[in-house]
Amino acid sequence: MSSWLDYTINGLIVGNVYALVAVGLALIFGVSRLINFAQGSIYLVGAYIGWVAVVQLHTPLPLTIIVVAVAAAIVGLIIERFGLRPLQNSVRIAPLLATIGISFVLDQLVMLTFSPNPRALPSQLPDVRFQVGGGTIGPLDLLIAGVGLTSALLLFVFLRYSKLGWAVRAASQDRDAAMQMGVDVNRVNQAVFGIAAALGGVSGMLVGMYYNQIDTAMSLQATLKGVVAEVVGGAGNVPGAVIGSLLLGLVESYGVAVFGTSYRNLFAFLLLVVVLVLRPNGLFASARQAPPEPLTGTFIAPSRPVRIPRWALAVAAAGFAVLPLFPVSFYVLQTLINAWLLGMLALSLTLVAGTIGQVSLGHAALLAIGAYTSALLSLTFNVPVGLAIIGGGLMCAALGTLLISPSFRLRGHYVSIATLAIGEIVSLVILNWESVTRGPIGISGIPPLSLFGTDLISPTSIYWFSFAVMMVLALLQGRLLTSHLGRSFRAIRDDDVAARAYGLSLNRYKSLAFIFGGFAAGISGGIAAHLYSYINHETFNTQQSILALTVVILGGLGNVVGAILGAVALVGLPEVFRIAAEYRILIYGIVLLLLVRFRPQGLLGTM
Amino acid sequence: MSNIDRRTLVKGSLAAMMAGAAFSRAASAQTSEPILLGVSGPLTGPNAQYGTQWKQGFDLALDEIMAAGGINGRKLAYQFEDSQSDPRQSVAIAQKFVSDPRIVMELGDFSSPASMAASSIYQRGGLVQFGFTNSHPDFTKGGDFMWSTSVSQADEQPLLAAYAVKRLGLKKLAVLHLNTDWGRTSRDYFVKAAKEYGAEIAVTEGYIAEERDFRSTLVRVRDANPDGLILISYYSDGALIARQARQVGLKQVMCAASSVYSPKFIELGGEAVEDVHLGTRYFPQDPRPEVKKFIDGFKAKYGGQEPDAFNAYSYDAMNMAAAVVKIGGTDRRAIRDAFAKVKDVSSVIFGQATFDVESRRVKGAMNAELVVRKGQFALWDGKPT
Numbered sequence: 001m002s003s004w005l006d007y008t009i010n011g012l013i014v015g016n017v018y019a020l021v022a023v024g025l026a027l028i029f030g031v032s033r034l035i036n037f038a039q040g041s042i043y044l045v046g047a048y049i050g051w052v053a054v055v056q057l058h059t060p061l062p063l064t065i066i067v068v069a070v071a072a073a074i075v076g077l078i079i080e081r082f083g084l085r086p087l088q089n090s091v092r093i094a095p096l097l098a099t100i101g102i103s104f105v106l107d108q109l110v111m112l113t114f115s116p117n118p119r120a121l122p123s124q125l126p127d128v129r130f131q132v133g134g135g136t137i138g139p140l141d142l143l144i145a146g147v148g149l150t151s152a153l154l155l156f157v158f159l160r161y162s163k164l165g166w167a168v169r170a171a172s173q174d175r176d177a178a179m180q181m182g183v184d185v186n187r188v189n190q191a192v193f194g195i196a197a198a199l200g201g202v203s204g205m206l207v208g209m210y211y212n213q214i215d216t217a218m219s220l221q222a223t224l225k226g227v228v229a230e231v232v233g234g235a236g237n238v239p240g241a242v243i244g245s246l247l248l249g250l251v252e253s254y255g256v257a258v259f260g261t262s263y264r265n266l267f268a269f270l271l272l273v274v275v276l277v278l279r280p281n282g283l284f285a286s287a288r289q290a291p292p293e294p295l296t297g298t299f300i301a302p303s304r305p306v307r308i309p310r311w312a313l314a315v316a317a318a319g320f321a322v323l324p325l326f327p328v329s330f331y332v333l334q335t336l337i338n339a340w341l342l343g344m345l346a347l348s349l350t351l352v353a354g355t356i357g358q359v360s361l362g363h364a365a366l367l368a369i370g371a372y373t374s375a376l377l378s379l380t381f382n383v384p385v386g387l388a389i390i391g392g393g394l395m396c397a398a399l400g401t402l403l404i405s406p407s408f409r410l411r412g413h414y415v416s417i418a419t420l421a422i423g424e425i426v427s428l429v430i431l432n433w434e435s436v437t438r439g440p441i442g443i444s445g446i447p448p449l450s451l452f453g454t455d456l457i458s459p460t461s462i463y464w465f466s467f468a469v470m471m472v473l474a475l476l477q478g479r480l481l482t483s484h485l486g487r488s489f490r491a492i493r494d495d496d497v498a499a500r501a502y503g504l505s506l507n508r509y510k511s512l513a514f515i516f517g518g519f520a521a522g523i524s525g526g527i528a529a530h531l532y533s534y535i536n537h538e539t540f541n542t543q544q545s546i547l548a549l550t551v552v553i554l555g556g557l558g559n560v561v562g563a564i565l566g567a568v569a570l571v572g573l574p575e576v577f578r579i580a581a582e583y584r585i586l587i588y589g590i591v592l593l594l595l596v597r598f599r600p601q602g603l604l605g606t607m
Numbered sequence: 608m609s610n611i612d613r614r615t616l617v618k619g620s621l622a623a624m625m626a627g628a629a630f631s632r633a634a635s636a637q638t639s640e641p642i643l644l645g646v647s648g649p650l651t652g653p654n655a656q657y658g659t660q661w662k663q664g665f666d667l668a669l670d671e672i673m674a675a676g677g678i679n680g681r682k683l684a685y686q687f688e689d690s691q692s693d694p695r696q697s698v699a700i701a702q703k704f705v706s707d708p709r710i711v712m713e714l715g716d717f718s719s720p721a722s723m724a725a726s727s728i729y730q731r732g733g734l735v736q737f738g739f740t741n742s743h744p745d746f747t748k749g750g751d752f753m754w755s756t757s758v759s760q761a762d763e764q765p766l767l768a769a770y771a772v773k774r775l776g777l778k779k780l781a782v783l784h785l786n787t788d789w790g791r792t793s794r795d796y797f798v799k800a801a802k803e804y805g806a807e808i809a810v811t812e813g814y815i816a817e818e819r820d821f822r823s824t825l826v827r828v829r830d831a832n833p834d835g836l837i838l839i840s841y842y843s844d845g846a847l848i849a850r851q852a853r854q855v856g857l858k859q860v861m862c863a864a865s866s867v868y869s870p871k872f873i874e875l876g877g878e879a880v881e882d883v884h885l886g887t888r889y890f891p892q893d894p895r896p897e898v899k900k901f902i903d904g905f906k907a908k909y910g911g912q913e914p915d916a917f918n919a920y921s922y923d924a925m926n927m928a929a930a931v932v933k934i935g936g937t938d939r940r941a942i943r944d945a946f947a948k949v950k951d952v953s954s955v956i957f958g959q960a961t962f963d964v965e966s967r968r969v970k971g972a973m974n975a976e977l978v979v980r981k982g983q984f985a986l987w988d989g990k991p992t
Contacts, residue, residue: 003826003829003830006855007823007826010820010822010823010826010855013822014820014822014823017820111651111655115656115659116651116655116658116659117656117659117660117871118656118843118871119874120874120875120877129854134826134829134855134856135822135826135854135855136854136855136856137854211847211850212846212850212875212876212877213819213843213846213847213875215656215843216655217653218819220653221817221819253822253823256823256827257823257826257827260812260813260827261812261813261814261821261823261824262812262813262814262815264814264815264818264823329702329703329706330702330705330732331702331703331706333702334698334699334701334702334703334728335699335702338695341695431786431815439786439791440786440788440790440791440813441743441788441791441792442719442720442788444743445745445748448727457727457731459702531698531724532694532698532720532723533723533724533726533727534719534720534723534724534726534745535720535724536719536720536788538718538720538787539694539720543652543693571695574696575699578688578689581687581689582650584651584689585651585652585691
């Protein structure tokens with residue numbers, strides 16, 4: 001019985017830690033309707049500024065907090081001014097990609113300045129412990145809880161009673177109307193980003209002190225957990241974010257208590273999916289509240305796609321088809337093989353995200369399903385590799401659609417969050433379902449690609465094989481887009497109410513899109529499994545999902561040629577920048593930001 | 608991109624032709640060009656810290672090799688390509704190295720998915736993949752071009768089990784392990800050995816690498832009522848577990864795998880890692896001359912910093928590479944054959960390293976039983992804590 005008290009206390013303690021990030025995310029989402037993927041990076045920056053202050057400058061704690069808050073706020077203001085404000089009149093998806101790019105740049109800058117080695121960030125509070133239940137809590141636990149609750153309370157009061165707070169709320173309800181009433185929306189945004197960043201920086205520092213450890217990998221995890229907590233509480237709702245965080249902490253803690261540590265995150269993400277399905281606006285959204293996203297499709301604004309003449313496409317395709325006949329190095333071929341595999345994934349994602357408007361952040365899970373199915377079919381049941389890959393595609397189409405289906409009733413950002421969670425769930429199931437997937441040991445000795453009994457092992461033959469498969473999928477998808485079905489997809493994306501009024505069944509069409517998209521992604525995963533010969537639960541991770549979305553947005557949502565072009569660019573650029581060694585991901589992030597800045601609708605435009 | 612590659616290819620083959628034509632000049636041309644090793648590893652991304660530790664070990668070993676006259680008068684150098692431990696990038700790097708005639712062998716990658724995805728390319732391309740941290744039992748099964756000096760967990764874990772059960776007298780153990788291929792394999796070997804020595808396993812808990820909060824896990828451990836905790840962890844998560852164990856009121860003896868052996872473990876863990884026991888392959892006061900040389904050289908080169916386990920692995924790996932290239936020359940196949948021929952290469956981890964030709968691994972890692980005392984790693988004096 002006393003153990004349950006301990007689990008509860010531990011859940012609340014870690015919930016406090018999540019709350020610090022979630023409050024900042026909620027504040028920004030409340031005003032800009034933007035999931036700020038850079039919040040974790042500001043948290044990271046705050047932690048390292050705190051380290052400089054504490055370890056190098058020996059500042060006392062109150063001064064440290066002020067230094068970190070001010071410095072982080074400045075970073076937030078810079079992000080708002082130069083990263084996001086130029087994008088405010090462009091498509092809604094562009095700022096999302098911009099925050100991803102900004103987080104790359106910030107993480108890399110910190111890594112280059114401080115080296116990736118973890119550092120100790122000593123707590124400056126007296127080392128006294130209070131006995132609570134079987135365990136103890138320290139002053140830092142109380143400080144973290146205090147900062148979380150106080151900031152939530154202060155923000156609540158600020159939003160409700162101060163003039164700037166009214167302006168913030170007005171801007172979040174209707175930006176244009178607020179501007180007509182004389183609200184300086186830019187100033188509001190500045191204020192919000194400054195406050196959120198200050199809070200993010202301080203939380204990074206406090207959490208660093210709590211664990212006595214900071215490292216450059218802490219940013220993505222903080223963002224992930226913060227987003228989950230925030231959405232559980234009701235996106236944009238500041239007190240809700242705190243309660244969502246505590247709930248998340250409790251669910252994780254009880255999950256560990258009942259099932260064991262390796263199931264911990266499974267419960268976090270299941271909680272999120274359940275909440276989203278039952279209460280799509282989060283637990284604490286009132287029924288009267290306006291829908292969190294506009295009803296019509298401004299999330300993906302139509303733009304004029306770049307028309308590329310057919311003959312040019314044919315020439316380009318023919319050029320790539322005969323490329324191996326020329327003396328190019330295997331390295332170039334291998335890089336392009338990677339591009340074709342990513343291209344297949346991007347085709348899949350551009351269909352579900354661009355054409356029908358379900359922006360998925362869990363697409364790597366589809367790769368994993370295809371890869372494991374194909375690997376296990378060929379290893380355990382001796383299915384020929386060609387058939388096994390098709391089996392992987394089919395399994396992925398079926399299972400992927402089934403898993404994603406809970407998110408069909410969601411809109412806009414909520415789809416992204418739900419798919420993110422579903423992606424994590426798939427990865428954790430792979431880790432824990434050892435009798436089938438062999439858990440963390442992974443599957444080794446997967447047979448190489450083969451076709452009609454001949455092994456494809458030379459880079460040239462793998463190149464042709466993957467290129468041909470991708471071309472077939474691309475041509476099929478191009479045909480699909482011009483068909484009646486493709487028009488129905490776009491109708492749902494642009495205005496689902498109108499589409500329903502015309503008698504289109506939303507769930508059926510969304511399922512059809514995921515079946516087709518799942519097949520393409522599953523094939524890509526299957527080929528990858530046979531190419532790598534070894535896979536485990538880490539092979540297809542969250543970063544791959546984010547990469548796939550970046551490719552799709554960069555190429556132009558829904559744009560088939562754009563997806564392939566984006567894949568070639570995002571596989572090629574990091575390879576081209578190899579010459580820059582440690583700086584290459586930084587350069588990659590900057591290039592990404594510039595692309596979003598000057599082509600927010602994507603290189604080839606939305607179809 | 609293709610241009611650059613073609614140019615280097617042309618340059619390489621031109622150099623070879625010239626060397627063949629004018630053999631009197633060939634010798635001098637050869638000595639000016641360093642013998643190049645390819646390294647595939649993480650310099651950015653979540654595992655970046657390990658890539659930077661590798662570099663430190665490599666650079667120290669190279670300094671010593673050059674000071675001793677290089678490889679028969681030629682320079683040895685490495686080209687480090689950042690893979691982010693991502694299989695997609697490690698396979699591209701593999702093709703890059705295989706098609707670059709200057710590269711004579713490859714070292715790395717760090718994680719199993721990234722390393723083993725590239726193995727088939729190295730095997731078919733006939734370039735040795737020397738995976739010096741690849742403990743996955745299937746790594747060297749990728750082919751006869753895969754060699755590893757990673758300490759096999761089948762060797763290491765029974766030593767740790769003996770320390771915990773026979774020497775420290777622990778009877779009922781809770782095992783916390785990283786839920787990766789390494790942690791899982793290690794756990795299985797540890798549990799098997801500990802049971803053979805007569806201990807009972809009260810509970811095992813696997814956690815993911817990104818995990819930072821262990822309090823609930825530790826309550827679970829407490830309720831299983833063990834008399835000792837076994838940490839199959841790296842230093843950063845090991846330090847977190849030790850700190851939080853004390854916070855939730857666990858006072859049991861803790862015993863950790865050698866991968867926590869790093870000054871960072873003490874820096875991050877603070878007082879909480881006091882009295883943590885660990886088995887290691889070498890230790891600061893180790894009287895062995897190769898260890899003294901390594902530690903003194905490392906501290907001199909890196910401003911007094913103490914080397915850790917990953918520094919030692921990469922230092923050993925570079926020395927092994929040099930020994931192999933000395934025998935095998937610059938021919939890739941001859942280098943593979945040389946791995947079977949090298950004998951008793953001086954090594955921090957193994958003392959003297961000789962490959963077992965069957966498994967393509969090295970057996971018989973050194974073992975030292977340490978304990979953290981007053982914020983220092985010290986040889987355990989046999990006194991109970």
